[in-house]
Amino acid sequence: MKILTNIVNSIDRETVEFLDNHIIEIEKGIIASITPQTKNTAKSKLKDFSKSVITPALIDAHTHLPQLPITGNYGYELMDWLNNYALPSEIEFENLKYAKDLSKKFFEELKRVGTATAVIYSSIHRESTNIAFEEAEKSKLRIFMGKVMMNQNCPKELCENAIQSLSESYELQKIWHKKNEKLQYVYSPRFGISTSPELMQEAAKLSRLNKTFLQTHINENKHEVELIKNTYSKTYARLYEEAKILGSKTLLAHAIHNTKEDLDILQKTKTNIIHCPDANLFLNSGQFPLRELENREIPIGLGSDVGAGTTLDMFQIMKSMIYRQDHLIPIESPFYYATKGNAKILETNGGEILEEKDAEFLKIDFKETVKRPQEILKKLIFSQDYKRELLIF
Numbered sequence: 001m002k003i004l005t006n007i008v009n010s011i012d013r014e015t016v017e018f019l020d021n022h023i024i025e026i027e028k029g030i031i032a033s034i035t036p037q038t039k040n041t042a043k044s045k046l047k048d049f050s051k052s053v054i055t056p057a058l059i060d061a062h063t064h065l066p067q068l069p070i071t072g073n074y075g076y077e078l079m080d081w082l083n084n085y086a087l088p089s090e091i092e093f094e095n096l097k098y099a100k101d102l103s104k105k106f107f108e109e110l111k112r113v114g115t116a117t118a119v120i121y122s123s124i125h126r127e128s129t130n131i132a133f134e135e136a137e138k139s140k141l142r143i144f145m146g147k148v149m150m151n152q153n154c155p156k157e158l159c160e161n162a163i164q165s166l167s168e169s170y171e172l173q174k175i176w177h178k179k180n181e182k183l184q185y186v187y188s189p190r191f192g193i194s195t196s197p198e199l200m201q202e203a204a205k206l207s208r209l210n211k212t213f214l215q216t217h218i219n220e221n222k223h224e225v226e227l228i229k230n231t232y233s234k235t236y237a238r239l240y241e242e243a244k245i246l247g248s249k250t251l252l253a254h255a256i257h258n259t260k261e262d263l264d265i266l267q268k269t270k271t272n273i274i275h276c277p278d279a280n281l282f283l284n285s286g287q288f289p290l291r292e293l294e295n296r297e298i299p300i301g302l303g304s305d306v307g308a309g310t311t312l313d314m315f316q317i318m319k320s321m322i323y324r325q326d327h328l329i330p331i332e333s334p335f336y337y338a339t340k341g342n343a344k345i346l347e348t349n350g351g352e353i354l355e356e357k358d359a360e361f362l363k364i365d366f367k368e369t370v371k372r373p374q375e376i377l378k379k380l381i382f383s384q385d386y387k388r389e390l391l392i393f
């Protein structure tokens with residue numbers, strides 16, 4: 001298949017390229033070639049998207065499926081919000097019919113907003129997570145997902161014992177990890193408060209042994225960080241380092257209130273940090289130290305963190321990323337993180353429109369012609385006056 005179109009591609013945090021009137025040739029879901037249109041191009045053999053702009057499909061590196069229905073419940077900071085809204089939504093996810101319907105809706109919503117790849121927490125429930133994976137498989141999206149692991153300081157309905165948590169996670173991993181090229185299992189201990197260091201350590205062992213990612217949260221809220229310090233008499237990153245969960249296959253959401261020791265550990269272990277600016281604004285968690293992490297070359301990804309994040313729409317998350325900083329950042333930066341940057345962290349073949357990459361595009365139709373790449377990004381991020389369609393070949 002050949003498509004005639006205009007391409008917007010991220011190069012790095014400060015650069016996008018714009019290729020107008022180019023032909024993308026796709027073979028078996030992979031981009032075979034990208035060439036400029038010439039006079040000799042036979043138009044009859046082309047799919048004509050010459051009035052549209054094509055970007056790489058978007059990637060969401062951190063979100064919670066069961067929490068979709070509780071987005072927008074404003075009024076609390078992290079710990080109270082978890083107890084009042086997030087955890088009750090996960091208790092409800094135990095119901096299998098509910099889990100199936102919600103999973104279907106969640107993946108449809110990802111498609112609607114143009115996200116082809118997402119990294120997801122389910123709930124602690126084995127069977128509901130299995131059902132969520134079945135729906136993920138049907139969706140044809142690239143889904144990294146795992147059941148939440150928690151064994152302390154949690155409501156009784158969500159408290160597992162460590163053995164059960166590990167065996168159920170492992171069973172799901174055996175069924176779903178790389179069942180096809182689109183699906184991966186992710187070991188998902190919730191965070192240091194509700195997952196014991198011993199359970200974290202065992203989960204990390206299984207993750208390393210089976211070459212999966214592991215995801216959890218770190219340094220999101222001042223009160224939470226205080227709790228960690230009072231419980232373990234050490235910093236958050238030190239706790240995680242001693243539990244041996246850090247490294248390049250680990251995704252840590254937030255990292256807002258870091259000590260210097262924390263940053264040294266994250267940098268040394270090359271651990272990935274997933275920035276979730278919309279959730280940080282919503283829960284009044286604080287300002288992500290973007291510049292500091294970039295200067296230390298700590299790998300950064302971008303996530304919606306629904307349901308503290310108010311939307312799965314990664315263009316809205318890019319807008320929040322810009323608003324969350326106290327200085328101006330290049331418009332190209334959030335676009336980089338939501339496409340090429342996230343793909344790099346997740347080691348996927350998406351996130352860029354280049355030869356040999358997966359053909360996963362977002363087709364954009366503006367009301368008028370927009371031809372400068374920065375103008376295109378500004379419209380995508382700050383206006384909602386356009387149509388979008390996810391194309392996966």
Ligand SMILES: [Zn+2]
Binds near residue numbers: 063064217305
């Ligand atoms: Zn989260």
